[in-house]
Amino acid sequence: MIPALFVFAYLAIVIYIGVFAFRRKVGEHPAEDYFLANRALGQFVFLLSLFGTNMTAFAILGSSGHAFSNGVVTYPLMASSSALVVPLSLFLIGTRVWALGKRYGFITPVQMFRDRWECGHIGTVIRSCRRRCSCPTSSSA
Amino acid sequence: MKRLLLVIAIIALYLLHQDFWFWRAAAPIVFGFLPVGLFYHVCYTLVISALMWALVRYAWPSHLEGEDKEARTD
Numbered sequence: 001m002i003p004a005l006f007v008f009a010y011l012a013i014v015i016y017i018g019v020f021a022f023r024r025k026v027g028e029h030p031a032e033d034y035f036l037a038n039r040a041l042g043q044f045v046f047l048l049s050l051f052g053t054n055m056t057a058f059a060i061l062g063s064s065g066h067a068f069s070n071g072v073v074t075y076p077l078m079a080s081s082s083a084l085v086v087p088l089s090l091f092l093i094g095t096r097v098w099a100l101g102k103r104y105g106f107i108t109p110v111q112m113f114r115d116r117w118e119c120g121h122i123g124t125v126i127r128s129c130r131r132r133c134s135c136p137t138s139s140s141a
Numbered sequence: 142m143k144r145l146l147l148v149i150a151i152i153a154l155y156l157l158h159q160d161f162w163f164w165r166a167a168a169p170i171v172f173g174f175l176p177v178g179l180f181y182h183v184c185y186t187l188v189i190s191a192l193m194w195a196l197v198r199y200a201w202p203s204h205l206e207g208e209d210k211e212a213r214t215d
Contacts, residue, residue: 072176072178072179073164073178075179075182075183076158076160076164076178076179076182076185079182079186080158080182080185080186080189081158083185083186083189083190084154084155084158084189087189087193088151088193088196091193091196091197095202095205096202096205098205099202099205099206
């Protein structure tokens, strides 16, 4: 009963946020408003978003299983390597992609690649690659 | 010069992550509860945090923030 209450409370909060967002005035670019919070996320919300993005099924379930089987080496394998790679990627690549997105109005990375290479089919290739990359994650979960 | 130092620091920290020296070592136990390999990577993570602070402080690409939206395609 108590888990169900938590689930319903969570759903109620999600619905409230949806209704609250729906009533807000739509800006000049409604898609950006909806998907990217009008490119105006604050630091704290950005941090939470980043954390949520990285806390995948692999991070939560896969790393727990790996630690159970292999011990503390899971920390250097996942945590300390992520501590270097994730912020460095954001710093070196993410800032440039963010600037390009802001300048040309891209919402997804595929839009950027399509525009850069002037090729509509590149989206299909990227989608296939990403689906292939997500297979080990899904199977580990 | 500042940029060169930061690049060297990034490369050095990347190499320091290739921890084959403590990888299979359980002893010594630091502070009585931390295996030395784990302690090494805890310290490593703290150093990475300092590096990221230095990157943001001294090498932030602030020129990207000022770009206008004139080139937007929509």
